[in-house]
Structures are given as structure tokens and as C-alpha cells.
Amino acid sequence: MVRTLPVSTAAFSDGALSVAPMMDYTNRFLRYLLRRVTRRTTLYTEMVTANTLVHCDPGELPRFLEHDGDNEHPVVLQIGGSDPAMLRRASALGASWGYDAINLNCGCPSDRVAGSGCFGAALMREPSLVGDCCAAMSEGAPGVPISVKCRIGVVGSAAEAIGADEAGAAFARARESPRGVSHFAVHARQAVLGGLSPAQNRQVPPLHYGVVERLAAALPHLSFSLNGGDLDAARAILLAGADSPSDGRLSGVMVGRAVVSRPWRRRLLEEYAAWGDAIEATTPQRIRRLVLAPALNLFAGSEPRGKKFRAALDTRAKDDSLGFSSLLLGVRRWGCVPVHIPGVFLFLSVTM
Ligand SMILES: Cc1cc2nc3c(=O)[nH]c(=O)nc-3n(C[C@H](O)[C@H](O)[C@H](O)COP(=O)(O)O)c2cc1C
CATH class of the missing domain: 1.10.1200 (Non-ribosomal Peptide Synthetase Peptidyl Carrier Protein; Chain A)
Known part of the structure; x- marks a missing residue:
């Protein structure tokens, strides 16, 4: 029998289920279709870089920011970048387009982004910069919740990643909450910044749901969504949490590839x-x-x-x-x- 999900008490959370940001997939077209399936699931946009939003021709903004208005909420804009000033301006744009929350990408392992300044998963090595970025995003979008999507850790090679169970916990513990952030969506794998393609980075490093679960327990003032891999395993963890005496619980599950490849009616x-x-x-x-x-x-x-x-x-x-x-x-x-x-x-x- 399915029991009620434990609900986090943190100020903002993606809710019990969210659809992960996915480049080339979670554009307004897929999101429109998904909204026909589910009213409450939080939907993420594809990542758009702060530079793109700030420097593009204003006439091009709808291409990056348009959504289906009141029919689409809750919808979260994901931004990539590491320059607080640019992130502030990009977040202001996101707020003016009516997004329910704005998310900073700290999980993308692609060389294309990890190499261009500190960006995506590479930001996990710069926790104080993440704090500055989030504070700037909050200033740019007052009243709009700012969240972070990250991995459980970041390492330089696949060999280092395998079995490096607890290392990632250091990320959130080290800096507690970046200013203005109350919600983390955590892909329960390490990001390997050398030698793996983005697709391999979603497959090769092993999943460690327990790390995310322990983060949630250790930081009960924050909320955490669990992302990555087999939903049934993630679901089992959520349900198990219903009996946990701890205040710190996972607040939900974030699903990526499963929503793209399965058919509906x-x-x-x-x-x-x-x-x-x-x-x-x-x-x-x-x-x-x-x-x-x-x-x-x-x-x-x-x-x-x-x-x-x-x-x-x-x-x-x-x-x-x-x-x-x-x-x-x-x-x-x-x-x-x-x-x-x-x-x-x-x-x-x-x-x-
Ligand atoms: C095609 C594709 C594009 C992705 N693009 C993004 C992105 O723009 N931003 C991001 O944070 N994660 C991105 N991801 C990672 C997903 O959000 C998610 O963390 C990952 O796929 C693991 O979840 P899953 O096992 O449920 O698919 C992408 C994944 C895929 C498959």
C-alpha cells in the first residue's frame, strides 16, 4: 500500500515530483504536453545561459523564456553561469517572465560548459562563488525562490568517481546554504570532469541515493529532491522516509529521461x-x-x-x-x- 509522502518544511521545494531540465527536450513544447498529463508536477526549462539572456536581441527572448502562462505553473527557469552580475540580470528577466523559481545549474559536466570559466558541475569546486551567484540571483529576482541543481560531488576522473560514496556530501555541508537558497535538486552521481561525455556522466558514475538522503537529514532547514536513474528505487527511499523520526526528509523526486521515452494515451x-x-x-x-x-x-x-x-x-x-x-x-x-x-x-x- 502506498503511504503519504513525507513533506519537507523548507520554504520552497519542487514538490513530490519534478521533471528535470533537459537541453533539447524540456522546451515549451514538451512542457505543454506534460501539463496535459499532470497538473502539479514542477516542470523545469532547458538550461539557458545568463550570457544568452542578457546579450540576446530582446526580440529573441520569447524563444528562451516563453511559457504557457497560467496553464503551465509551477515552472522553474534553469540558468547557467558563474558571473554574479550576469546572473542577477538574467534572473531579473526570469522574474519578469513569471517563473515560479529560478535554478542555478551546478551539475552539468559537459566540457563545453565546464571549460568556459567556472560553470555547471565545475561550480561545485567553488562553493563561495555559488553563494555569491545565488545571492545575486536573489537580488535580481526579489521574492522568487532560487534553487540549485547539483551532483553529489565532482571529481577529475572516472576511476576516482567509482566508489567515492560520501565525498559529495561535502559540497552542501561545506557551505551550508548559499544565501537565498532553500532547495537543492541533487543528481545522485558524482560528475566526472575529465574523460566522460555528458551521456556517460549520466550512466557510468554509480548512483548513491543514500548520500542525498543523508544530506537531507543533516540539513533539515533545506529541502532536497532526489534525481537520477531508476525511479522505483528513488520512490522506495521516499516511502521509507515516511517512518523516519528525522525532520530532514527528501521532499521529492526529480525525473529526467523517463518522461521523454515513455508513451502516453x-x-x-x-x-x-x-x-x-x-x-x-x-x-x-x-x-x-x-x-x-x-x-x-x-x-x-x-x-x-x-x-x-x-x-x-x-x-x-x-x-x-x-x-x-x-x-x-x-x-x-x-x-x-x-x-x-x-x-x-x-x-x-x-x-x-
Ligand atoms: C538530453 C539531456 C539533457 C540534459 N540537460 C540538462 C540541463 O540543461 N540542465 C541540467 O541541470 N541537467 C540536464 N540534464 C541532466 C538531467 O536533468 C538529469 O539530471 C539526468 O538525466 C539524470 O536524471 P534521469 O536519470 O532521471 O534522467 C540533461 C539530461 C539529458 C538526458
């Missing part, structure tokens, strides 16, 4: 198709590929009939004479693709 596609028609009609640029991508990704790549469905949609997408809903719903193969509700949303519906 036809009703959702129909609703999404109608929205796709409307948005294509009101957007001057050709955005069909962007609108189509979340629907394509509903079907797992390993499912053979799913592959045929994707291929059929892909071919039809080139035909400009087809409206978006005719394109999406008119593929005959659709009917034979098996659909399942992902366990993560079932989990939500029985626990909330």
Missing part, C-alpha cells in the same frame, strides 16, 4: 495536436520540427512499431499542405503502437 496526442494547429497558425517562423519532437519522442526508440510510427511521421512532416493535427493523428500505424502510462505519473496519482 491517444487523448493526449489529440489535445496536443489541436494546440499544435493553433501555435503553427500564430507563429510566423516554421516551427513544425519543434512542435513535432515531443510527440515523436513519446515512442521508445527500441520499440519496432514505434520506430515505424516515427518514420511515418517524419516523412509526413515535410508535407507543408498537411495541418499539424492531420499530420499527427493521420498516421495509420498509430493504432498499432502500444501505449502505457509511465509509472511515474501513476505514482503521482496515487500519492497526491
Whole structure:
């Protein structure tokens, strides 16, 4: 039997379930689709750098900051950067676009970001700079909660990472809470800054849920979401926490890849198709590929009939004479693709 989730008492938290920031995925199109599935789950944007927001042509801001208004909340803007002044200005923009919270990326291990100044997971080596960044973000967006997404630690090589269980705990313990931050989303792996691609960095370093659990217990004035890997394991930890006498509990689970690759029901596609028609009609640029991508990704790549469905949609997408809903719903193969509700949303519906 599923019990009630333990709820953290911290000022801000992502709630019991959040969808992780994912570049090229959690844009406004996927988020719109996800909102059809769940009303309460906190949705994160893709990461956008502070430099991009501050220096882009103001006419380009909607590309980075637009969301579906009142229908999309709660939605969190994730920003990347390490210059407090730039982060202050970027956060002010985020606040003016109505985001519910603003998150600093301290978990991305990509060489492209880790090498360009101190950025992403590399920031975990600079806790006092993280504090300055968060304070600046708070100043730029007064009243908007600032949160941090990080790993359990950061190391220079994969060999060092394997088995380095507790090392990451030092990050949050060392600096307590950066000024203005009450919530951490923690990917329960170390980030390896040398020799692993970003994809390997989400697979090779082992998961250590216990580290995040112990962080939450050690820092009960903060709230922590657990991220990474098998949701069932994460869920078991949350449920186990219900019996814990400690005030410090995990406040929720953040899910990434699982929401991209699992299919949903036809009703959702129909609703999404109608929205796709409307948005294509009101957007001057050709955005069909962007609108189509979340629907394509509903079907797992390993499912053979799913592959045929994707291929059929892909071919039809080139035909400009087809409206978006005719394109999406008119593929005959659709009917034979098996659909399942992902366990993560079932989990939500029985626990909330
Ligand atoms: C394609 C892709 C893009 C990602 N982009 C971001 C990002 O922009 N910012 C971020 O903090 N994490 C990013 N991540 C990491 C996820 O937020 C998450 O921490 C990671 O995938 C582990 O969670 P999961 O096992 O539930 O997928 C990305 C992950 C993937 C797969």
C-alpha cells in the first residue's frame, strides 16, 4: 500500500515530483504536453545561459523564456553561469517572465560548459562563488525562490568517481546554504570532469541515493529532491522516509529521461495536436520540427512499431499542405503502437 509522502518544511521545494531540465527536450513544447498529463508536477526549462539572456536581441527572448502562462505553473527557469552580475540580470528577466523559481545549474559536466570559466558541475569546486551567484540571483529576482541543481560531488576522473560514496556530501555541508537558497535538486552521481561525455556522466558514475538522503537529514532547514536513474528505487527511499523520526526528509523526486521515452494515451496526442494547429497558425517562423519532437519522442526508440510510427511521421512532416493535427493523428500505424502510462505519473496519482 502506498503511504503519504513525507513533506519537507523548507520554504520552497519542487514538490513530490519534478521533471528535470533537459537541453533539447524540456522546451515549451514538451512542457505543454506534460501539463496535459499532470497538473502539479514542477516542470523545469532547458538550461539557458545568463550570457544568452542578457546579450540576446530582446526580440529573441520569447524563444528562451516563453511559457504557457497560467496553464503551465509551477515552472522553474534553469540558468547557467558563474558571473554574479550576469546572473542577477538574467534572473531579473526570469522574474519578469513569471517563473515560479529560478535554478542555478551546478551539475552539468559537459566540457563545453565546464571549460568556459567556472560553470555547471565545475561550480561545485567553488562553493563561495555559488553563494555569491545565488545571492545575486536573489537580488535580481526579489521574492522568487532560487534553487540549485547539483551532483553529489565532482571529481577529475572516472576511476576516482567509482566508489567515492560520501565525498559529495561535502559540497552542501561545506557551505551550508548559499544565501537565498532553500532547495537543492541533487543528481545522485558524482560528475566526472575529465574523460566522460555528458551521456556517460549520466550512466557510468554509480548512483548513491543514500548520500542525498543523508544530506537531507543533516540539513533539515533545506529541502532536497532526489534525481537520477531508476525511479522505483528513488520512490522506495521516499516511502521509507515516511517512518523516519528525522525532520530532514527528501521532499521529492526529480525525473529526467523517463518522461521523454515513455508513451502516453491517444487523448493526449489529440489535445496536443489541436494546440499544435493553433501555435503553427500564430507563429510566423516554421516551427513544425519543434512542435513535432515531443510527440515523436513519446515512442521508445527500441520499440519496432514505434520506430515505424516515427518514420511515418517524419516523412509526413515535410508535407507543408498537411495541418499539424492531420499530420499527427493521420498516421495509420498509430493504432498499432502500444501505449502505457509511465509509472511515474501513476505514482503521482496515487500519492497526491
Ligand atoms: C538530453 C539531456 C539533457 C540534459 N540537460 C540538462 C540541463 O540543461 N540542465 C541540467 O541541470 N541537467 C540536464 N540534464 C541532466 C538531467 O536533468 C538529469 O539530471 C539526468 O538525466 C539524470 O536524471 P534521469 O536519470 O532521471 O534522467 C540533461 C539530461 C539529458 C538526458
